[in-house]
Amino acid sequence: DGGITQSPKYLFRKEGQNVTLSCEQNLNHDAMYWYRQDPGQGLRLIYYSQIVNDFQKGDIAEGYSVSREKKESFPLTVTSAQKNPTAFYLCASSPGLVVSETQYFGPGTRLLVL
Amino acid sequence: AQSVAQPEDQVNVAEGNPLTVKCTYSVSGNPYLFWYVQYPNRGLQFLLKYITGDNLVKGSYGFEAEFNKSQTSFHLKKPSALVSDSALYFCAVRDISSFGAGSYQLTFGKGTKLSVIP
Numbered sequence: 001d002g003g004i005t006q007s008p009k010y011l012f013r014k015e016g017q018n019v020t021l022s023c024e025q026n027l028n029h030d031a032m033y034w035y036r037q038d039p040g041q042g043l044r045l046i047y048y049s050q051i052v053n054d055f056q057k058g059d060i061a062e063g064y065s066v067s068r069e070k071k072e073s074f075p076l077t078v079t080s081a082q083k084n085p086t087a088f089y090l091c092a093s094s095p096g097l098v099v100s101e102t103q104y105f106g107p108g109t110r111l112l113v114l
Numbered sequence: 115a116q117s118v119a120q121p122e123d124q125v126n127v128a129e130g131n132p133l134t135v136k137c138t139y140s141v142s143g144n145p146y147l148f149w150y151v152q153y154p155n156r157g158l159q160f161l162l163k164y165i166t167g168d169n170l171v172k173g174s175y176g177f178e179a180e181f182n183k184s185q186t187s188f189h190l191k192k193p194s195a196l197v198s199d200s201a202l203y204f205c206a207v208r209d210i211s212s213f214g215a216g217s218y219q220l221t222f223g224k225g226t227k228l229s230v231i232p
Contacts, residue, residue, distance in 0.1 A: 004157075040123070042204065042224040043158075058219065090157055100146055100165045103220060104156035 004106035007089050012110045013078065013085060021076045021109045022090035030096045032074035033103060036060060037088040037093040046089075049074055078111060086113050115139045116209040120223035127195045135190040135203050135226045143211025147188040149179055149222070152202040163204075164188060175199070195230045202227050203210050 013019045025032065029043040035043040045058030049068040065083025068074055074093075078085045088110050094102040097101050117140045127133045141153055150158040162173025169181040179190045188205060192199055205223045 006157075040224060048219075064219040068157055088155075092158075100163070101123045102148065102159065102160050104164060105150075108155070112156070 004091060004093055006106040006109050008109060009107070011109055012114050013111060015112050016080045018079050019078055019091055019111070021078070021091075021111070023074045023076065023092075023093060023106060024094045025074075025106075027070055027072070027095075027104070028094060029093035029104075030071070031094045031101075031114075032068070033092040033094075034058075034064075034066065034074070034076045035092065037090055037108075043090065046076065067073045085111050087111060116145075116207050116219075116221045117203050118221055118223035118224045119206050120203075120205055122226050123224075124227045124229065125137045126220040126229045129197055133192050133195040133199070133204075133230070135228060137188045137190065137205030137223060139187065139188060139205070139207040140210075141207060141209035143209050144186075146180065146208045146210060147179075148208075149173065149177070149188075149190050150204045150206065152204065152225070156199075158204060161190070175180065177186050183193060187228050195228075197232055200228055200230045 005024050026037045033048040034046040037043050044060050046064050047066045049055040055066050065077045088108050089107045091106040094101045096105045119138045129146050146156050148163045149161040162171050163176050164171050164181045172178045181188050181191050202225045204225050208220050
């Protein structure tokens with residue numbers, strides 16, 4: 001899992017509640033990503049950020065929000081608008097914007113709905 | 115648009131036998147291809163990638179993959195399977211031409227569960 005940390009490992013959300021998942025990296029990477037993993041569906045991109053104070057929507061951004069105020073941090077908020085939030089959430093980073101670069105992943109956060 | 119198919123949800127192999135996990139892709143331009151492994155409740159670990167050059171790519175833990183442009187495939191292989199290789203394997207692709215248009219997306223397959231039987 002390298003230099004990417006995600007917290008908490010497990011998170012419980014109540015109906016109508018917003019929750020925030022933390023992602024921090026000490027790899028000095030410019031680009032960061034959030035993916036959602038559901039059984040049998042692989043990984044789907046939620047948001048990504050190329051540089052500080054900039055981010056782009058992925059395939060399934062509805063019901064989620066992000067910020068990138070610091071290079072090393074890319075928190076993901078799961079809002080009450082996300083009606084099916086139960087999933088395994090993975091944060092990743094890559095050195096920059098070169099097309100051949102590898103993305104490196106954190107250990108993940110499992111979000112469950114109470 | 116870019117896509118990846120992993121045609122087998124599960125692959126079973128006896129310990130010591132060779133293993134193959136299949137991956138085919140579809141891109142409009144040239145592909146960059148990646149393999150990752152995931153152990154239960156863990157993040158993805160990078161195994162290897164094909165960028166250019168030799169079609170046979172060697173990676174971590176004795177794994178290798180062969181890029182076949184005519185068959186649009188990038189199958190993962192290992193000569194002798196270990197029980198510890200049992201995990202979920204993901205193939206991923208990035209279309210070089212879409213990158214130039216500003217898309218940095220890496221598209222993943224749905225994963226193949228590998229079980230190595232002692």
